[in-house]
Amino acid sequence: MTKQHPAWSPYDNNGGTCVAIAGADYCVTAADTRMSTGYSILSRDYSKIIKLADKCVMASSGFQADVKALQKLLAARHLIYQHQHNKQMSCPAMGQLLSNTLYYKRFFPYYSFNVLGGLDNEGKGCVYTYDAVGSYERVGYSSQGSGSTLIMPFLDNQLKSPSPLLLPAQDAVTPLSEAEAVDLVKTCFASATERDIYTGDKLEIVVLNKDGIHREYMELRKD
Amino acid sequence: MKLDTSGLESTSPFFGSGDELCPELLAAPSFALPLSTDFDEFQKDTKATLKHAKGTTTLAFIFKEGVMVAADSRASMGGYISSQSVKKIIEINPYMLGTMAGGAADCQFWHRNLGIKCRLHELANKRRISVTGASKLLANILYSYRGMGLSVGTMIAGWDETGPGLYYVDSEGGRLKGTRFSVGSGSPYAYGVLDSGLTCLLKKLRSWLEELFIMQHSEMQPVVVLQAFIMWDQMDGRSCLVMMLESFTTIIIQSRPVRWSKKWLKSQGHN
Numbered sequence: 001m002t003k004q005h006p007a008w009s010p011y012d013n014n015g016g017t018c019v020a021i022a023g024a025d026y027c028v029t030a031a032d033t034r035m036s037t038g039y040s041i042l043s044r045d046y047s048k049i050i051k052l053a054d055k056c057v058m059a060s061s062g063f064q065a066d067v068k069a070l071q072k073l074l075a076a077r078h079l080i081y082q083h084q085h086n087k088q089m090s091c092p093a094m095g096q097l098l099s100n101t102l103y104y105k106r107f108f109p110y111y112s113f114n115v116l117g118g119l120d121n122e123g124k125g126c127v128y129t130y131d132a133v134g135s136y137e138r139v140g141y142s143s144q145g146s147g148s149t150l151i152m153p154f155l156d157n158q159l160k161s162p163s164p165l166l167l168p169a170q171d172a173v174t175p176l177s178e179a180e181a182v183d184l185v186k187t188c189f190a191s192a193t194e195r196d197i198y199t200g201d202k203l204e205i206v207v208l209n210k211d212g213i214h215r216e217y218m219e220l221r222k223d
Numbered sequence: 224m225k226l227d228t229s230g231l232e233s234t235s236p237f238f239g240s241g242d243e244l245c246p247e248l249l250a251a252p253s254f255a256l257p258l259s260t261d262f263d264e265f266q267k268d269t270k271a272t273l274k275h276a277k278g279t280t281t282l283a284f285i286f287k288e289g290v291m292v293a294a295d296s297r298a299s300m301g302g303y304i305s306s307q308s309v310k311k312i313i314e315i316n317p318y319m320l321g322t323m324a325g326g327a328a329d330c331q332f333w334h335r336n337l338g339i340k341c342r343l344h345e346l347a348n349k350r351r352i353s354v355t356g357a358s359k360l361l362a363n364i365l366y367s368y369r370g371m372g373l374s375v376g377t378m379i380a381g382w383d384e385t386g387p388g389l390y391y392v393d394s395e396g397g398r399l400k401g402t403r404f405s406v407g408s409g410s411p412y413a414y415g416v417l418d419s420g421l422t423c424l425l426k427k428l429r430s431w432l433e434e435l436f437i438m439q440h441s442e443m444q445p446v447v448v449l450q451a452f453i454m455w456d457q458m459d460g461r462s463c464l465v466m467m468l469e470s471f472t473t474i475i476i477q478s479r480p481v482r483w484s485k486k487w488l489k490s491q492g493h494n
Contacts, residue, residue, distance in 0.1 A: 099332075106373075107254055134332065137310070
């Protein structure tokens with residue numbers, strides 16, 4: 001008897017790429033704004049980045065319906081936390097919460113590839129990178145999504161940070177300045193857009209530093 | 224299908240009491256299951272689509288002074304290396320270590336959960352849990368999820384009142400007590416070195432331990448073991464972390480990038 005493949009799948013891939021880079025006192029999170037399905041474009045202006053807390057921003061690519069559900073859940077949990085503890089959640093705390101939230105759907109996963117960017121309790125930039133079921137790690141930079149295989153080697157080359165496992169413990173954050181990091185991100189996306197059909201249209205860059213959150217946009221190729 | 228959700232119970236006290244405004248949100252978390260007719264097929268499909276992070280070599284052995292644990296640090300998703308710096312040795316608590324092999328998320332989550340259970344045991348019984356007990360707790364939870372597609376191959380290494388302890392626990396529900404184990408895609412290579420060279424390793428380790436605090440000059444045998452088989456297995460690499468458990472404390476011995484040994488390079492004709 002031949003294997004029957006289901007005609008309907010609960011998942012879809014809406015494409016897109018996200019990047020986050022941690023600096024000494026800032027964090028840059030960026031994502032393109034194209035939402036696609038198969039070979040069609042659904043929207044040229046869909047934001048994949050959400051502010052979860054004052055010091056924490058999440059960018060997600062993958063299946064945007066699952067991303068939307070995940071964002072709603074995290075926002076609700078953050079609100080409960082604020083009521084119970086009378087303060088905002090820190091980025092490491094949000095990192096653990098996201099990991100657990102993803103793992104609770106271990107047998108019916110959120111098809112969402114996330115990067116969390118923000119400032120830790122000391123004010124240093126931190127980036128957490130996730131797989132679809134919640135395995136996570138604090139890193140100096142990361143990219144997820146359809147263009148990540150194109151961007152990651154470039155970031156490895158430019159930002160190679162010492163492994164967090166080395167002794168003595170060395171800083172994973174990049175010594176680049178904020179403006180240089182933003183420039184690097186723009187370069188990454190400009191190149192990824194050339195070779196990845198799911199990345200393009202517009203780039204949304206969110207910079208988190210001690211002065212707060214600052215957003216900027218850059219046009220990318222629309223084809 | 225009834226799942227053992229005792230592993231998730233510990234979070235329920237954090238939720239508000241009796242407020243029914245948003246019952247789904249405040250209910251104790253449980254694993255949502257897909258409503259498909261063929262569960263296994265669905266799990267296989269998700270695994271193929273999502274390509275969870277895995278691929279590993281870890282090893283641990285008991286020797287005179289304690290337990291030595293070593294692991295590489297690469298995580299792969301399909302053929303793509305998703306990370307070169309994964310911490311595969313997880314501190315369950317200050318006197319117990321767990322290694323990660325198989326699904327990264329599965330190992331991270333269940334080790335953290337085991338840490339919670341061990342702490343609750345300590346508070347309830349006013350004494351630390353034994354390695355036997357901790358490994359049994361983990362094995363029982365994993366057994367209840369047997370067949371659901373979890374991928375966990377872990378070693379619980381610890382120090383309790385009976386001395387050093389080492390157990391191998393996997394997601395099929397297997398649990399073995401032993402003195403040396405290696406788990407992961409690179410384990411066959413590790414076993415080769417571990418099984419043949421162990422007596423001379425132990426001798427070298429003893430003399431090395433005498434110079435414990437002159438770390439930069441020591442040639443770490445477990446590091447050599449790991450490096451030897453990292454060269455043969457594509458799935459691991461980058462750096463290896465070696466931790467040692469010695470009478471209730473954990474010491475990080477060595478953590479350095481994998482590099483080709485000069486002698487081996489010369490034997491291959493490079494200079």
